[in-house]
Amino acid sequence: MIVNLILMGAPGAGKGTHAKDISRQFNIPHISTGDILREEVSKGTELGKTAKSYMDAGKLLPDDIIIKIIKGRLQKDDCKSGYLFDGFPRTLVQAEKLDIISSIESVIYLKCNDDILIKRLTGRRIADDGKIYNIYFDPPPEGIKTYQRDDDNEETIRERLKIFYSTFIPIMDFYKKLNIFQEIRGDDERAVVYEKILSILEDLKKG
Numbered sequence: 507m508i509v510n511l512i513l514m515g516a517p518g519a520g521k522g523t524h525a526k527d528i529s530r531q532f533n534i535p536h537i538s539t540g541d542i543l544r545e546e547v548s549k550g551t552e553l554g555k556t557a558k559s560y561m562d563a564g565k566l567l568p569d570d571i572i573i574k575i576i577k578g579r580l581q582k583d584d585c586k587s588g589y590l591f592d593g594f595p596r597t598l599v600q601a602e603k604l605d606i607i608s609s610i611e612s613v614i615y616l617k618c619n620d621d622i623l624i625k626r627l628t629g630r631r632i633a634d635d636g637k638i639y640n641i642y643f644d645p646p647p648e649g650i651k652t653y654q655r656d657d658d659n660e661e662t663i664r665e666r667l668k669i670f671y672s673t674f675i676p677i678m679d680f681y682k683k684l685n686i687f688q689e690i691r692g693d694d695e696r697a698v699v700y701e702k703i704l705s706i707l708e709d710l711k712k713g
């Protein structure tokens with residue numbers, strides 16, 4: 507099954523967590539613009555230097571930079587059998603541009619309340635292999651070295667949430683018009699959320 511998906515949700519909704527599982531189970535690449543930018547930051551590239559100032563402030567990068575990254579990424583061979591976007595598109599312009607270069611079959615929105623999002627983000631810890639933990643909900647095993655993202659402090663988290671809510675509605679409306687938008691609760695237990703995602707993907711398979 508070739509499937510092109512988007513996992514949407516506010517910061518902390520669980521996009522990265524579930525995207526890793528979907529990617530493994532369906533053998534499609536997980537394309538996270540946030541992860542791509544963080545890699546550029548850690549390599550110290552020009553793009554990384556530009557990205558860092560936006561990311562640390564919780565602001566979105568300009569659309570043209572993001573579109574260029576996505577166009578390049580979609581040309582790689584591993585995208586031939588489908589892909590899963592996490593954290594993209596984030597503006598209506600990005601959604602419209604994506605619609606020209608790709609054909610998305612399903613947009614799954616993980617809806618969560620803000621109190622949970624803030625707790626999840628302040629408690630998030632990431633291991634060197636990229637595995638995502640949480641000191642409250644899924645603590646790292648003893649001996650595993652983890653780090654906190656620079657933008658996971660309360661002030662930046664609040665800015666990220668504000669920006670998410672100010673850009674989300676037009677994107678949702680865009681995908682609702684295309685009849686491919688589905689909303690599920692992202693604040694349930696991880697296994698419950700994943701079951702719901704799988705059931706949407708099963709329906710997609712049946713056509």
Ligand code: AP5
Pocket residue numbers: 515516517518519520521522523524539540541543560561562564565566567568572592593594595596600626627629630631638639640641643644666692693694695696697699
């Ligand atoms: P990005 O990296 O995309 O960050 P984000 O959208 O803020 O989302 P997060 O990664 O914080 O949350 P998530 O939904 O992945 O949650 P996770 O699964 O880790 O973007 C970062 C920055 O890059 C942006 O601010 C912007 O500057 C820039 N950028 C990126 N894309 C861009 C674009 N397209 N355009 C412009 N700029 C862009 O889960 C969070 C925590 O909760 C974890 O600890 C996890 O263990 C826990 N958890 C998850 N699900 C559950 C559950 N069901 N129960 C209990 N705990 C759970």
Ligand code: MG
Pocket residue numbers: 521522523538540
């Ligand atoms: Mg993420």
